[in-house]
Amino acid sequence: NHLNFSGGPGALPESVLLQVQQSIIAVPEVGLSILGISHRSDWFASVVAELEGNIRELMGLPEDFHVLFLQGGATQQFSMIPMTLLRGKPHPAEYLHTGYWSGKALAEARREGAIRVLWSGEASGFRRLPGDEELAYSPDAPYLHYISNETVEGLQFHRVLGRDDVPRVCDMSSDFLSQPCEAERYSLIYAHAQKNIGPAGVTVVLVRDGVLKNAPADLPGFLDYRSHAQAHSIFNTPPVFAIYVVLLITRWLRNEIGGLSRMAEINRSKAGLMYRRLDDSHGFYRGRAETQDRSLMNVTFNLATPELEQRFLAAAQAAGFSGLSGHRSTGGIRASLYNGLTLSAVEQLTGFMEDFQRKAG
Numbered sequence: 001n002h003l004n005f006s007g008g009p010g011a012l013p014e015s016v017l018l019q020v021q022q023s024i025i026a027v028p029e030v031g032l033s034i035l036g037i038s039h040r041s042d043w044f045a046s047v048v049a050e051l052e053g054n055i056r057e058l059m060g061l062p063e064d065f066h067v068l069f070l071q072g073g074a075t076q077q078f079s080m081i082p083m084t085l086l087r088g089k090p091h092p093a094e095y096l097h098t099g100y101w102s103g104k105a106l107a108e109a110r111r112e113g114a115i116r117v118l119w120s121g122e123a124s125g126f127r128r129l130p131g132d133e134e135l136a137y138s139p140d141a142p143y144l145h146y147i148s149n150e151t152v153e154g155l156q157f158h159r160v161l162g163r164d165d166v167p168r169v170c171d172m173s174s175d176f177l178s179q180p181c182e183a184e185r186y187s188l189i190y191a192h193a194q195k196n197i198g199p200a201g202v203t204v205v206l207v208r209d210g211v212l213k214n215a216p217a218d219l220p221g222f223l224d225y226r227s228h229a230q231a232h233s234i235f236n237t238p239p240v241f242a243i244y245v246v247l248l249i250t251r252w253l254r255n256e257i258g259g260l261s262r263m264a265e266i267n268r269s270k271a272g273l274m275y276r277r278l279d280d281s282h283g284f285y286r287g288r289a290e291t292q293d294r295s296l297m298n299v300t301f302n303l304a305t306p307e308l309e310q311r312f313l314a315a316a317q318a319a320g321f322s323g324l325s326g327h328r329s330t331g332g333i334r335a336s337l338y339n340g341l342t343l344s345a346v347e348q349l350t351g352f353m354e355d356f357q358r359k360a361g
């Protein structure tokens, strides 16, 4: 089997995959395939309830958060957020433009109302994130939006941004449940499920009740968080399979890993190994992100020429390392180290990289 370093569908833990395999034939408690269990069954309601409880416990969520399991990916949140929080507001919402995905988010927000781009790394090729001294937040903004981990560029904020009197809205799609995150400081957190927590099809939204109280009254039902909150995420047919896999992942995080602090330690070890390999390569492997903003999830780098990168990717693929090519917008190499990827997989990759360098040099 290949090791999965893809930035898109991430590696999931083997123990979870084995349970998923079993559940396709029959979920043990039910005696039916997960693909054929009704979303209106008591069992599925208990899946949603347990999953919600696990996320609350893992993240230490305050009581006033709703935990919602939606569809439409993180992309639908790019629109639902400004529909809920920006429409009809006298002041612009503030957005950080730190990479490919925040560019998509702010373009969608512009369709709903005025936004102010507080900082953009576009001119400098998205190789770093802003320091606090570069960010002049306004107290009047209806909210601040940023992405905690830019999946494509491999840039991660290692602090919480913004002011306490302006709601913080954060896309955590690619670092959700990879470390503790001070959830109590946010008003809305969202993450799609194709990275750390399961297969595509479900998007987790954590939103404070106060945000919903002030939402416009005329939103389409499906695009109104209140519909989903009232229906406990079963407003229409939900992605039963994807939600079940996310439940198994949260059980794994609680029972096998032992919580998010422990998960963060493992993730730091994995990223540490990779960045050491880059730094010790004397410029053979060139890290893309500035050191202080390096992502623990997506390690992006280049080799001297595109030809050498192609040779590297072909050799890596042949050696059983999959998904290492960079995003189509940036090229280069990206090794994604999501929760399910083991330290041993990273050790094998860094060993391969050392070998490749020796042979190429």
Ligand code: PLP
Residues within 6 Å of the ligand: 008, 072, 073, 074, 075, 076, 101, 147, 149, 150, 151, 152, 171, 172, 173, 174, 192, 193
């Ligand atoms: N935000 C981030 C940080 C992402 O990494 C991605 C996809 O990789 C998205 C948003 C878009 O997510 P989706 O394809 O689920 O709409």
